[in-house]
Amino acid sequence: MRIAIKQIEAFLAVAEHKSFSAAARHIGVAQPALSTTIRDLETELGVRLFDRTTRRVELTQAGEEFRASSSKVLEDLGHAVQNARDLAARRRGRIRIAAPPLLSSTIVPWAIAAFQREYPGITVELLDAPAQDIREEVLSSNADCGLGTFSAHEEGIERTVLMRDNLALFMPADHPLAAAPYVRWEDMATLPLIAMARSSGIRRLMELGAESAAQVLRPKFEASLVTTALAFVGAGLGVSVLPTYALSRADQLDLVARPLVDPTVSRDLCLIRASGKSLSPAVSSFITVLRNHVQGRIPS
């Protein structure tokens, strides 16, 4: 294919204006340049596209046919290019975020809402998956990025810390410990504890904190989902150790959270994405929005 788009554009311009001079002015080249461009195109196709006398320029039969097909081709190409540019301009696109249950029902929906306001053309899909599956979803490119808690140097992913959250003690608002701004691990040792399941990352962090404070925790109940644990606390069955941002799921339960200190157990909320893959423009913008959104909500 030795044909250039420039040649086709020149051809269509001449066909439209029925004049080399007018077409040359229109596309901003000297008229002799147009002549040679058309001549080369005709040579390439092997057919004469225009019947031209000094007074009239008219399409030949072959020219008519080629005009119809090539103009459609150029139109399609224009659309293809526009689509690509729309992606770049975030006017269009599709992103897929993987997040664990708690984040999927707290921070992420609000971040997505903010993102949608700014980039209404982009489709956002949220893949709410168990925390241990997030990494795999990102690695397999099933999701463009993932949220959760991840260790620093995992294989094949790049990690960015979005915010640092601390473990807090969740209890009914009228609980005695709610009076103080902080709670020490020792303070909760004797309270009935609603813990997360042993496979949970939160559970492990809790045990880490308790161990540092030389406490042994004896959970009275175990829950797989944070919402379950919150409901137990709301029902007055005990207290729970959860990340502070879980508070946003406890609005109707009249709960409070007080940061656990000595030690403060922090938990990084991270964003991960497959290393080696470039961020699509939409994902890159989503990360910015997410980061801004999260920064405005850093708990205590």
Add this chain to the structure above:
Amino acid sequence: MRIAIKQIEAFLAVAEHKSFSAAARHIGVAQPALSTTIRDLETELGVRLFDRTTRRVELTQAGEEFRASSSKVLEDLGHAVQNARDLAARRRGRIRIAAPPLLSSTIVPWAIAAFQREYPGITVELLDAPAQDIREEVLSSNADCGLGTFSAHEEGIERTVLMRDNLALFMPADHPLAAAPYVRWEDMATLPLIAMARSSGIRRLMELGAESAAQVLRPKFEASLVTTALAFVGAGLGVSVLPTYALSRADQLDLVARPLVDPTVSRDLCLIRASGKSLSPAVSSFITVLRNHVQGRIPS
């Protein structure tokens, strides 16, 4: 549209081979040239099309989309170009020939048959029109070319003489004058004459010949169509003056034609086409076939 087809071809080659080096070998350029071509295309589109490490080259999301649309565009363009080249190669096309009734039923069908054998892909349409309409059909571009008898310098048409035919006397095979190889105008003066209508070109030529021979013809019958005149002769109602090639329409009638001499009245069979319009490849080939065909059939 500052995008070149070359760029798209390069892009598709890289996408296919998932390698710059392999793609560069495939399209026959140095690999650094490919790099810059892709880079320019990406800049133009505003998106990164490939995620490339030194070990892997993979399409981005935007690249996948652009690959789908642009490959289709290139395919369509290929078809458009192929169509144009098919026209040039006479593999395809459509031509429309205008011819008067007698030619439409004698020479032309055989010429078209010969043409079709050589160029089976081309559609040939025959517009059989009254002789006086042929020129108009050609001028209005309703027909690509026309056949008939035309004077040398008519406005807007170019004329090519295909063959020179002579007027002859048509009579039953057993007619006394059929014994001689020629007939003189005086010989037929007293015979019952079936003449063409006064508007006919043949009629005018006949009167021209008679006048030169100082004869006054008194037609006994007049016919608008040559076939009618031939039928009258076949029925023994008289003789007629017609171009020799009309003999091919008189097979079953047992007629003979003897050239009229002193003077010999000649009639040029011409091909006309609109001046200023280029011949389409198919028409140009048809003219060649027609000329060859006619040359093999020049009557006495």
Add this chain to the structure above:
DNA sequence: GCGAGTTACGATAAACGTAAGGATG
């Protein structure tokens, strides 16, 4: 350190514009 993509730069080739030529109405 080898293989693969990128950057730098000089050489080559294509495209363009100016000026002159030719044909048409």
Add this chain to the structure above:
DNA sequence: CATCCTTACGTTTATCGTAACTCGC
């Protein structure tokens, strides 16, 4: 004779290939 397309030619621009560099495995 005025207009418009074509041809010719010198200049500019862009493209390409070689070589040196960089990165990842």
